[in-house]
Amino acid sequence: MEIFSAEDLARVITLKNTVEAVEAAFYDYNQGDIVLGGRLTAPCGQPGDSSLILPATHTGKQYYGFKQATTFAGNTQKGLPTVLSQYLLYSNVTGELLSIMDFLDMTNFKTGAAAAIATKYLALPHAHVVGVIGSGTLSRSVLAAICQVREIKEVKVFDLNEEQAKAFAAHARKSLNVRCEVAGSSRECVRNSHILCTCTTSPRPVLDGDDLLPGCHINAMGSYKIDMQELDEKTVKRAALIATDIPEDTAAEAGDLVCLADKSDIVPLDAIMGGQQKGRGSDSDITIYESIGFSVLDLALAVLAHEKCSSD
Amino acid sequence: MEIFSAEDLARVITLKNTVEAVEAAFYDYNQGDIVLGGRLTAPCGQPGDSSLILPATHTGKQYYGFKQATTFAGNTQKGLPTVLSQYLLYSNVTGELLSIMDFLDMTNFKTGAAAAIATKYLALPHAHVVGVIGSGTLSRSVLAAICQVREIKEVKVFDLNEEQAKAFAAHARKSLNVRCEVAGSSRECVRNSHILCTCTTSPRPVLDGDDLLPGCHINAMGSYKIDMQELDEKTVKRAALIATDIPEDTAAEAGDLVCLADKSDIVPLDAIMGGQQKGRGSDSDITIYESIGFSVLDLALAVLAHEKCSSD
Structure with missing residues (x-):
């Protein structure tokens, strides 16, 4: 051993x-x-x-x-x-x-890579503006991994802890060679993003679904328990596609999807990659990858x- | 670490x-x-x-x-x-x-010690003849541990593999300083035993309940799955007391107790030790400790x- x-x-x-x-x-x-x-x-x-x-x-x-x-x-x-x-x-x-x-x-490394793969298969090909909500170590892994699959030019980060958000932005500029600014609000972070990543442990929604750009792909990486929630109901309702790792587990455990009436709408990401399920339908579709951890x-x-x- | x-x-x-x-x-x-x-x-x-x-x-x-x-x-x-x-x-x-x-x-060490503790609290105080069915490494641990809690004078061992039974007997005589003989049949092993230990992975009963001595305590250590069985129905029916570690788990998983109509008759050994449940009632009671493993x-x-x- x-x-x-x-x-x-x-x-x-x-x-x-x-x-x-x-x-x-x-x-x-x-x-x-x-x-x-x-x-x-x-x-x-x-x-x-x-x-x-x-x-x-x-x-x-x-x-x-x-x-x-x-x-x-x-x-x-x-x-x-x-x-x-x-x-x-x-x-x-x-x-x-x-x-x-x-x-x-x-674990952070792996979770970041999962967001990157979801982005590779679900985000628009030309997506180059990323919004990041939450600025802990997971956010760093997620952004760095996404830069492996799309040519990212601009990043906005929002966190209630502004000092941490500034440190995140400085680190991103230095290590990833991207423009990265701290947003003054969740709305400012969300509204121009082609790819939006939520990486918080929040018990309440961290964004307003009305702010989302048509065509936006969301990686919801934070909510892994029923009493955690990052996405509001409007976001879930606007989504044309919700993908995850194991639909039945995610439906049962992710607070984000409690509002979803028909849980059978959740699609396994591997089936989209394997061609057994349809992925993004149009350039204006909003897509979500909901992650609760995948062994x-x-x-x-x-x-x-x-x-x-x-x-x- | x-x-x-x-x-x-x-x-x-x-x-x-x-x-x-x-x-x-x-x-x-x-x-x-x-x-x-x-x-x-x-x-x-x-x-x-x-x-x-x-x-x-x-x-x-x-x-x-x-x-x-x-x-x-x-x-x-x-x-x-x-x-x-x-x-x-x-x-x-x-x-x-x-x-x-x-x-x-x-694991064998621990299982042997569990049989010894069950024996300490359930077997007759003067019990000194032990029958052992099955002669693998678990049997050795069980017998050695029982010698820590009762003054054992005589041991009979039975196994379909006679060579292994002989090796077990020689080892017991040498390491435990007891008389130990190989029995020619399960009956010969069972009928004079004050303490009987079954340590096999048998799918069918290894003894006939009619052969049991009144007052005998049985440690049924082998059957830990529903498709394994060491005790026959007569043995279970003759028992005045069936003790185990976690009654609900044992009832669900031990093949020995499938025949038991009322599973609530199974008593936790710790409750007998702690005085919350009654142990052996009389000198002629047959008692069983049924073990499926206890974390x-x-x-x-x-x-x-x-x-x-x-x-x-």
Whole structure:
């Protein structure tokens, strides 16, 4: 068994190979080569804290594995990350444990890549103005990954924490070579965006659907629980297409989609990529990719990291 | 994070401290200081293979953890154990991973200790003749642990594999200083036993309930799935008391108890130990402890091993 630290993983995992691995994982899942293994939430710590365990099996490449993520709200006061995470990767031939990886940074990396793949398949080809609501570490991963699939020229970022938004903008200008400004309001961030990314843990909508540009593609990356909400009802109603990873799970768990009367309108992204489902219909369609986390992508990234680290 | 191998654990874990830790765990669970975290079975390998994940939280000692056990039937042909297992132990204050342990041998150790505690509280005080059906590694752990709680003088062992039964008997005579003979039949093994232990993976009953001595206590350790069965219907009907770890889980999953009309007759062992439920009623009562595995005991043993190894 090998142990790979966050530093080991950072040496071999790049934005480029992550986006490629995530795209391949959606196709492998579509072909039935990656199989979901359920999910388990165990209580621990204080009320509200938890341990989430997400297994998946890559029957194509013969790996089995699961991500474990503890969420301890009180860690902030202790100077520790709220979420801590490991990936355990096993041989799918013998059940032997192959490696254990510190997966804390990988989750943001993977989520960013998922937004990029959704953008690649759903956003307008010429989309080049991005709005980002929320300016934490996830926002950085999401924007950087989107720059891999579209030629982004202009970015607006909005956050209630203006200092954090300024730091985000400075980082984006420097690392991604794009124009990036802090917006004074959610409306200013939303109204010219071809691609809009929400990356908050808000319990209430962070935008007004009336402000959306026709043709806008939205990556709603923050709301992963029923009591979280980033999109308002107008946004959901205006959308011509709502895509996600596992429609039944997203319908049950994403606060954004509570307002949706017919949950069967939610389409799996892999089926759009595989051609079994229709994607964007017209240039004026508003499209949404709603993400609550997808264990298939964690496994794909763990396999990539394991193979790269082992051959190092 | 620390890694403890099977050898590290073998240096600090003894039969005596395991039996003590398991007894304490039943009491801690009874007091609400250890909390169950559900269970997840994920598909992997070939059809029928699986990964089982069993979390539990020790709110008293502030540990969270889970056992992972892969079962790959094809491993026998590869010269590998069918079951491979790890324990991951976390701080229940911060969610940090404290240690990962090779838990393969610990599971048999723990199961043996559970049989010993059931025997301590349910068998007749003077019980000194033990019958063992099945002679694999689990049988060795079970017999050795029972010798910690009763003064055993005589053992009979029966197995369809006579060579393995002979090796078991020789090992018992040498390591436990008891008389131990191979029985020619299940009946010969059962009929004089004060304590009877079944440790097989049989799909059909391995004994005839008519052969049981009045007052006999049975540890049914093998059947942990609905399609496995060690006890016949007569045995279950003759029993005055059926104890287990989690009655609802055992009722749903143990093939031995499918015949039981009223599943509410199954009593939690911890409640008998804690005095909330009545134990054995008379010297002639037949009692059963039905075990399908109990994550509370895995956690207790992991905590013991972690604390002993860390302070080494």
